[in-house]
Amino acid sequence: MKSIHSKTVWLSIWGVIIFASMLFASCEGPAGKDGLAGKDGTDGKDGADGTQNCGTCHDASTDLFAKQLQWAASQHAVGTNFERSGTSCAPCHTSEGFREVAETGLTTTAAAINNPSGQNCRTCHKIHETHTDADWALTYTGTTKLQFTKTEIDLGKGSLCGQCHQARPLAAMVDLTAENYEVKVRFGPHHSSAANMFAGSGAFEIPGTEAYGSTAAHQNIQNACVNCHMGPAYGVQAGGHSLKMTYEYSGKIVDNVAVCTPCHSSATSFDVNSVQEEVLGLIIELRGKLADLGMLKKDASDNPSDFHSDAAIPGVYSSLNAAVLYNYLYLVNDKSWGVHNPKYTRAVVKNSLQALN
Ligand code: HEC
Ligand code: HEC
Numbered sequence: 001m002k003s004i005h006s007k008t009v010w011l012s013i014w015g016v017i018i019f020a021s022m023l024f025a026s027c028e029g030p031a032g033k034d035g036l037a038g039k040d041g042t043d044g045k046d047g048a049d050g051t052q053n054c055g056t057c058h059d060a061s062t063d064l065f066a067k068q069l070q071w072a073a074s075q076h077a078v079g080t081n082f083e084r085s086g087t088s089c090a091p092c093h094t095s096e097g098f099r100e101v102a103e104t105g106l107t108t109t110a111a112a113i114n115n116p117s118g119q120n121c122r123t124c125h126k127i128h129e130t131h132t133d134a135d136w137a138l139t140y141t142g143t144t145k146l147q148f149t150k151t152e153i154d155l156g157k158g159s160l161c162g163q164c165h166q167a168r169p170l171a172a173m174v175d176l177t178a179e180n181y182e183v184k185v186r187f188g189p190h191h192s193s194a195a196n197m198f199a200g201s202g203a204f205e206i207p208g209t210e211a212y213g214s215t216a217a218h219q220n221i222q223n224a225c226v227n228c229h230m231g232p233a234y235g236v237q238a239g240g241h242s243l244k245m246t247y248e249y250s251g252k253i254v255d256n257v258a259v260c261t262p263c264h265s266s267a268t269s270f271d272v273n274s275v276q277e278e279v280l281g282l283i284i285e286l287r288g289k290l291a292d293l294g295m296l297k298k299d300a301s302d303n304p305s306d307f308h309s310d311a312a313i314p315g316v317y318s319s320l321n322a323a324v325l326y327n328y329l330y331l332v333n334d335k336s337w338g339v340h341n342p343k344y345t346r347a348v349v350k351n352s353l354q355a356l357n
């Protein structure tokens with residue numbers, strides 16, 4: 001009985017000890033004081049503020065907007081045929097193609113452009129590359145490399161224009177020492193020969209009474225194309241990013257001579273010294289003769305704006321006549337009727353006519 005009793009006592013004592021130790025283990029005392037703070041680490045670099053520079057361009061002013069409006073009225077915006085995105089057309093007809101060849105210096109793109117875009121601000125400016133004013137820099141700043149003559153000319157900012165506004169090379173050159181030449185479909189310089197004309201090269205220089213030379217004063221105009229085609233904007237009709245040279249006023253087409261008068265102070269039209277009238281008359285004569293020879297398909301209109309859709313009729317002709325036909329297409333695709341290079345234009349048209357006579 002006694003032993004049972006003392007066993008119970010011992011068990012009770014052990015029970016109390018276990019219970020107490022469990023109680024102590026689960027019940028922490030109050031936290032001690034914080035230790036001293038360690039030294040600060042060095043700060044990391046601030047990331048760029050994503051939007052701090054946006055206002056350089058996207059602000060309350062209408063500077064950017066005005067240029068967007070001018071550009072939207074340009075032939076660059078409404079035309080450009082940018083579905084022509086194959087490797088040989090993309091460099092001049094798509095934005096992506098132009099940017100690619102501006103980098104590679106080639107005349108074709110590596111592959112056809114998928115999802116092409118037509119010409120836009122990013123074609124000529126480095127938009128959204130650094131998000132600063134530096135993004136207005138032009139995407140092409142080299143010289144204009146003329147593919148037809150394999151020569152180059154420095155047109156300042158206009159060199160960018162010249163990269164596209166130039167003759168495409170012929171698959172087979174006309175050789176004036178050979179008797180005949182086979183004119184194939186789409187013969188000619190393609191749709192713009194402005195840079196070639198401006199440079200005073202790229203026509204077949206058939207000998208004649210008029211000496212070949214260039215109007216150096218025009219070649220010396222700073223930034224060439226840009227100076228005349230991007231003069232002070234007249235609304236969205238001329239100048240600025242419309243690139244147009246004429247505008248309509250009270251139902252009449254007016255020449256934007258503001259870009260000529262610094263040098264030709266009395267000019268009231270582009271027809272300075274009646275040079276355009278003379279050149280146009282000679283071009284119309286040449287056009288009629290080529291059509292009579294069965295070499296040129298032309299429509300009946302004598303409106304100069306219709307001349308650039310004239311087309312060569314394929315066939316085998318004398319090399320001399322083929323060269324004259326090329327020169328005609330070169331003259332009409334320049335579209336300035338003498339202004340780009342008065343001297344060279346006169347020589348090409350006069351000597352070409354003489355060759356046919
Ligand atoms: C150097 C001038 C410039 C700066 C700086 C600039 N932008 Fe633009 N932004 C443009 C031009 C130019 C366009 C194209 C307008 C057009 O196509 O008509 C454009 C277009 C846009 C568009 C329309 C969609 C698109 O991509 O065409 C958005 C959105 C835009 N910018 C946001 C921004 C933001 C955000 C910033 C700052 C991080 C910024 N831009 C900085 C010039 C600038
Ligand atoms: C990426 C090639 C490219 C560049 C760069 C370029 N152009 Fe053009 N330009 C074209 C094409 C293509 C057209 C024809 C659009 C159409 O009618 O489909 C054109 C049309 C024009 C026209 C209208 C011609 C007409 O018959 O109505 C003028 C003027 C012109 N460009 C001037 C310029 C000037 C000036 C520059 C330089 C500031 C320039 N272009 C830069 C490709 C270019």
Ligand code: HEC
Pocket residue numbers: 081084088089090091092093163164165166167168190191192333335
């Ligand atoms: C070296 C640059 C260049 C290349 C390469 C080029 N083009 Fe063009 N093309 C132009 C220019 C510049 C114009 C606009 C000239 C103008 O209107 O004064 C133009 C105009 C055109 C036009 C419009 C004609 C019109 O009057 O509406 C067509 C169509 C065209 N090109 C098709 C092509 C095709 C197809 C290819 C490829 C096989 C091609 N181009 C390659 C520069 C080029």
Ligand code: HEC
Pocket residue numbers: 063064067068071072076119120121122123124125136138157160226230241
């Ligand atoms: C065909 C090429 C071309 C295209 C496309 C073009 N620009 Fe330009 N832009 C130029 C050239 C060349 C200049 C320089 C003009 C000068 O020096 O007088 C210029 C100048 C500018 C300037 C003045 C830049 C400065 O340094 O202050 C602005 C702003 C501008 N362009 C905006 C635009 C916008 C916006 C678009 C699209 C809607 C656009 N440009 C499309 C060729 C182009």
Ligand code: HEC
Pocket residue numbers: 155158161162165192194195198218221224225226227228229245246270334335336337339340
């Ligand atoms: C001396 C000023 C001047 C210079 C420099 C100049 N142009 Fe022109 N350009 C003109 C004039 C003026 C016309 C229009 C003639 C007319 O309509 O009677 C014209 C017409 C054009 C046309 C046809 C436009 C149309 O609507 O039919 C194109 C394309 C063109 N020029 C591109 C260029 C290119 C590219 C350059 C640089 C290589 C250039 N121009 C340099 C004055 C100039």
Ligand code: HEC
Pocket residue numbers: 215216217218221228257259260261262263264269270271272273275276338339342
């Ligand atoms: C930087 C000055 C300058 C600018 C700008 C200029 N020209 Fe000239 N231009 C000249 C000079 C100088 C001559 C004479 C060169 C000579 O006789 O060899 C000339 C010659 C000409 C000729 C030939 C005249 C003749 O009798 O043979 C025509 C046409 C012409 N310019 C038209 C224009 C037109 C149109 C513009 C504006 C779209 C223009 N020029 C802009 C300086 C300029």
